Amino acid sequence: MEQQKHAATLGMWLFLGTEIMFFGGMFCAYLIYRYWYFNEFAASSRTLDIWLGTINTAVLICSSLTVALAVRATQMGRRKLTVLLLLATLVFGLAFLGIKGVEWYDKFEEHHIPGASFHFEAAVPQHPGLKIDPQHAQIFFSLYFAMTGMHALHMIIGVGLFAVLTFYAWRGRYGPDYYTPLENAGLYWHFVDIIWIYLFPLLYLIDRKK
C-alpha cells in the first residue's frame, strides 16, 4: 500500500512536469511577442481589469488553503470537516470562473476578442500622437484568451474532479489510511493556482506603468 501511494504521487508529479512544459510553451510565446510588440502589449494589457484580476488571485489562494486544509482534515480522519472544506473549495473555484467570465464578457462587449469584429484603438504609451498597430494588439488578446482559457479549462476539470471527490469523501471513502486521490487532486489544484500566480503579473501588472 505504501509503495502504491508513493508511485501514485510520483506519477502526479510527473504529470505536473508535463503540464509545466505545456504552459511553458505559451509563456515563452508571450515573452517573445511582448519583446517584439512592446507598445501594443503595454496598451492592450492596460485594458484588463486589475481589480478583478487581483480579486481572482485572492479567491484562488483561498481555494488552495481550503484544499490543503481538506487534505489535513482527512489525515486526521475528520470526515465532516473534509466535506465542508471541499465544498468551500468548489465555491471558490466556481467564483473564480464566474469572475473570469465577467472579464471575458467585458472583452466581448469591447470587441477585444480576436477575429473579424476585433477593434482596438490606442496610442503608444507616453507618445499620444502615435497610434499602435491593432494587428499586434490582436496577438496580445489571442495569447490572453489562449492562456486564461487553458487555465480556466484546467479550473473546470479541477472543479469536476473535486465534485466527485467531495461525494466520495461524504460517503466516507477516505481516511487517515487512504487519502491518495485527495492528496493528488490537491497537488493538481495547487499547480493550477501557481499558473495563475504567474499569469496575473504577466498579463495584468507589468505594463501598467510604462
Place this chain on the structure above:
Amino acid sequence: MSEHILPIRLYVTIWAALLCLTVITAAVAFVDLGAFNTVVALVIASAKALLVVLFFMHVKYTSEKMTKVVFVAALFWLLILLTLSLADYTTRLWS
C-alpha cells in the same frame, strides 16, 4: 508520503503571506519603477509559487526524494526552453 500532520497555524500563515504578497504586487504595479516593475512582479510571483510548492504541496516535508528530482528537472527543462528561445529572439537584430 507526508504522514506527519502539519499544524493548522502554518497553513494559515502561508495563506496570509500569499494574500499580502498579492496586495503588494498589485500596489507596486501603480508605481513607476521603469524596468524594475517587471522584475519586482516576477520576483514576488516566484516567492508566492515557492510558498505554495514548499508548504501547500508539502515538498519541504516530504521524505520522498524523487518528488524533488522531478520538480527540479521540470524547472530545469522550462529554463532551457525559455533561455534558449529568448537568447535567439533577443539577439536577432544584433548583426
